[in-house]
Structure formats: structure tokens, C-alpha cells
Amino acid sequence: RDRTPVKVALKPVAPSTRWLTVWRYFIVAGVLYSIFIVPYEIGFVPHFSTAMEALTNFIHVAFIVDMAIIAHTAYWRSGQLITDRRQIRMRYIKGTFWIDFLANFPFEILLFFLPDHIGNIPTVGLLSLPHILRIHRLFQFLGNWETNPNINQFTARVIKLVFVVAFSAQLVAVAWHMI
Numbered sequence: 001r002d003r004t005p006v007k008v009a010l011k012p013v014a015p016s017t018r019w020l021t022v023w024r025y026f027i028v029a030g031v032l033y034s035i036f037i038v039p040y041e042i043g044f045v046p047h048f049s050t051a052m053e054a055l056t057n058f059i060h061v062a063f064i065v066d067m068a069i070i071a072h073t074a075y076w077r078s079g080q081l082i083t084d085r086r087q088i089r090m091r092y093i094k095g096t097f098w099i100d101f102l103a104n105f106p107f108e109i110l111l112f113f114l115p116d117h118i119g120n121i122p123t124v125g126l127l128s129l130p131h132i133l134r135i136h137r138l139f140q141f142l143g144n145w146e147t148n149p150n151i152n153q154f155t156a157r158v159i160k161l162v163f164v165v166a167f168s169a170q171l172v173a174v175a176w177h178m179i
Contacts, residue, residue, distance in 0.1 A: 012074040043174030103133035
């Protein structure tokens with residue numbers, strides 16, 4: 001019997017598949033959840049319910065899976081589809097990998113070594129703060145909308161502005177409440 005190890009070679013994901021489009025909408029929903037819930041958690045709620053914690057943990061896992069999907073998704077360059085796995089990974093590592101890594105790193109594991117509160121702020125809230133970096137995924141998504149010929153660019157820009165204003169207003173409200 002042949003005992004040579006079997007190498008599983010995953011084919012790159014085509015960038016325009018239907019399931020990938022649905023996945024991107026799901027990730028945008030997760031980004032919106034993260035950028036609005038994390039500041040809310042810091043400013044108003046020291047501990048979430050078990051259901052909210054489960055949802056937050058599910059979203060964390062989804063973002064880690066999303067990093068793997070990005071690292072295996074083909075892309076277009078100069079009208080040519082790039083499917084070489086090494087080029088795909090290198091593009092991701094040179095691009096947004098480190099932002100994604102910081103945004104998805106589970107800093108909450110440091111709770112075992114830190115006090116429950118730092119000043120008036122719950123430590124879990126401070127350790128969740130890097131998750132706000134996921135906002136760059138929302139801007140990537142909306143940037144793709146702006147360049148899509150099937151979508152009104154003015155509408156895409158207005159939607160982007162609404163998100164920026166809403167997020168900024170929430171951050172100001174949380175800071176005001178904490179003061």
C-alpha cells in the first residue's frame with residue numbers, strides 16, 4: 001500500500017461567485033455590528049448577555065474564516081484573472097492582512113492577566129477596541145460599489161458618508177457619556 005501523504009490543493013475562489021457575494025454582505029453586517037457594538041459596550045454596558053457574547057464570538061470566528069477566504073480568492077489585475085495561490089497570498093499579506101490580523105486578534109484572552117476595570121472603563125471593552133479596525137472592510141466594500149458601473153456612484157458616496165457620520169456621532173456620544 002502506498003503511504004505517501006496526500007496533499008490537498010485548494011483551488012482559488014473565483015471573485016464573482018454568488019456565495020462569495022453573499023459572504024461579503026454577511027461580513028459587512030458583521031463589520032457594522034462590530035463598529036457600533038464595541039463602542040457601545042465600552043461606554044454603556046460592562047457585560048453583555050450570554051446571547052450577545054455568543055453572537056460576538058460567532059462574528060469573531062466568521063472574520064477569521066474570512067481571512068482564510070481572502071487569502072484564497074483570485075483577483076483581477078489589468079484585465080487578467082490571477083489564480084496563482086502564491087500571488088494571491090502575497091497580495092493579501094502586502095495589503096490588508098496586518099490590519100485584519102490586529103482587528104481579529106482575540107485580545108480578550110488577556111483578561112486573565114488584567115484587572116476587571118481600568119479606571120471607569122471595563123477592561124473587556126478596551127481589549128475589544130482593536131475590533132473597530134474592521135471598518136476598513138466596510139470602506140473596501142463601499143469603494144467597490146463606487147467603481148461598479150451598475151450602481152449609482154452618488155448613492156454609494158452618500159451611503160459611505162452616512163456610515164462615517166453615524167459612526168463618528170456614536171463615538172462622540174460614548175465619549176460624552178463617559179465624561
